[in-house]
Amino acid sequence: MAVTLKDIAAEAGVSLMTVSNVVNGKQARVSAATRDRIMRIVEDRGYVPSASARSLAAKSSRLVGLLVPAEDEASLTISPHTVEVIGMLERELRRLDYHLMLRGIAHRAEITEALRSWHLDGAVLLGFLDAEIDRLNVRTVGDVALVAMDCYSENPLALGVRSDDFGGAALATEHLAALGHRRIAFAGPGFSATGVVRRRFEGYRHVLGEHGIAYDPELVSAVEITRGDGVAYGRRLARERPDVTAVVTTADLLAIGTVEGLRAEGRSVPGDVSVIGYDDADIAAYVTPKLTTVAQDLPGKAAEAVRLMMGRLAGDARPAAATTLPVRLVERETAAPPRS
């Protein structure tokens, strides 16, 4: 059997409580001498505290969930963007001596279940629709410290962390407009449902206005952010709207597909059409031509998520305002002045 507090206490000839205090670093409550003696025994016996016992007895589990939408039978689709966030969250939490539980959510009820059954201290919700976050209430969530990433829900139960989506798309559109483009298309998924895409769309439209370019709804397309959908979109665009000379997209993968689709129809990038991606995923630099794209501050986003969560766990009662992280344009090879 694994060694327990009791074993250590017996060997040291002290009470359970004293060992507990030593193990938890409550220095003030134990003399240096007994502390050293106990520590030595702990080391020798290779004592590891039981997290389940601890989380049952204490109010804290030191467990944080990373909840990601999932299909029932499908494996988690983890975008390049999500991967970065996972890796960074894990590091931040590990540093603070927390553990990370990764969970796909196929049904609404599973959120509550995950939070409750493991007594999670906090959770990061990644990639949920605003509406789903809106629906969270105290009954389902309890007092878990929730951080919703890339979400524009006003629900005070979830602290928000996101990038400057309006600004990112504005940056991309501005770059194209400054290059001389006038017919600029916009492609992204789920307009109505996801606030992120909506803000980016608004950034695009805003800059159009600033440059006196009339907004043309026909130039805006709902396209899923996969390479395949991008290819289809690129082909369609080339055939149906040959007048378009530039495209703002909401994801690198989508942009990469768009470039391919365009080329498949005989249009060159950036000769005939400029394309700008979003995220600056690793692949953006691998493809040919290398993708001009909008980079998010992913490490900042992960760090901020953890910072907000720890703040709430430490007792910051007032719901902090949503944090918005800066964004920047990475100029590479897919944006150039229009021909003529």
Add this chain to the structure above:
Amino acid sequence: MAVTLKDIAAEAGVSLMTVSNVVNGKQARVSAATRDRIMRIVEDRGYVPSASARSLAAKSSRLVGLLVPAEDEASLTISPHTVEVIGMLERELRRLDYHLMLRGIAHRAEITEALRSWHLDGAVLLGFLDAEIDRLNVRTVGDVALVAMDCYSENPLALGVRSDDFGGAALATEHLAALGHRRIAFAGPGFSATGVVRRRFEGYRHVLGEHGIAYDPELVSAVEITRGDGVAYGRRLARERPDVTAVVTTADLLAIGTVEGLRAEGRSVPGDVSVIGYDDADIAAYVTPKLTTVAQDLPGKAAEAVRLMMGRLAGDARPAAATTLPVRLVERETAAPPRS
């Protein structure tokens, strides 16, 4: 407060035990009538069992760890290959009502700590060196069901799941040899330490022999599997060994970098030099030219890892033999007959 078994029992007018039996589906032990009544109350009150209480009282936690090597202060580096595995493991485990804990391991001792503190039922070790798996002993591991992925350690404490590494490299080399190549280089990381790379190297060398091609140690290079290292390698190869007409690599990213480096030095791919990747990651199909590569059965690997683990948890005492999954060549655009 959250509702507990006791609350449900009180409301139903039965004992705690009966509710526990109902919740855990021990049908035989409760009459249909009380079962239905209890279930209704459970639903109404939104009862969620406490996993920590359960794992403390029972021998099982229904928690599985995914342990990945990490640097102390660095965020987890999750390769495209690892991402797939994570997503698939999560799905398989979720289906079986297990939860996944993701943990970076910076020091040896953290493995024990992770396993013990959360009473993990099992763990998948992903990306560790064979030597690290070798060192695992019963004292550090207890009776946790361990699966080591992509590892050739003989340690019976960890069930092995891997692809046919020898066969994969053999397939790639065979393809090149059949195309007419005679000077075929091999590039991969950490030869001595990682069994995976060693087997692939052996596959390469074996096929060379079969084709009567003399083995030239100078054609074998230790290169980290990043795109940057690949670029450097490609340039070096172009300058120092212009006679080489083909390269077998152990990773897509490395292959992609190699192609770039080769081209930067004025060599064309596959015109002057053929390059074959490994893994068939998504990016392999995105780059230009599209990468010819060796595909692993990733879903199979994840499913097999879970299957083995569940077998052990169900009591398969005898250590199952390591499982080896098949591999296949995906022909795309980076391999062609040599010039001349």
Add this chain to the structure above:
DNA sequence: CTGAAAGCGCTTACAG
């Protein structure tokens, strides 16, 4: 500075 008691929410035998 140290300890005895109660309790966190379950499950595991064991009775009836």
Add this chain to the structure above:
DNA sequence: CTGAAAGCGCTTACAG
């Protein structure tokens, strides 16, 4: 088919 008792390994007040 149902239940009372003991215990899993800790922490939290509260005493001394």
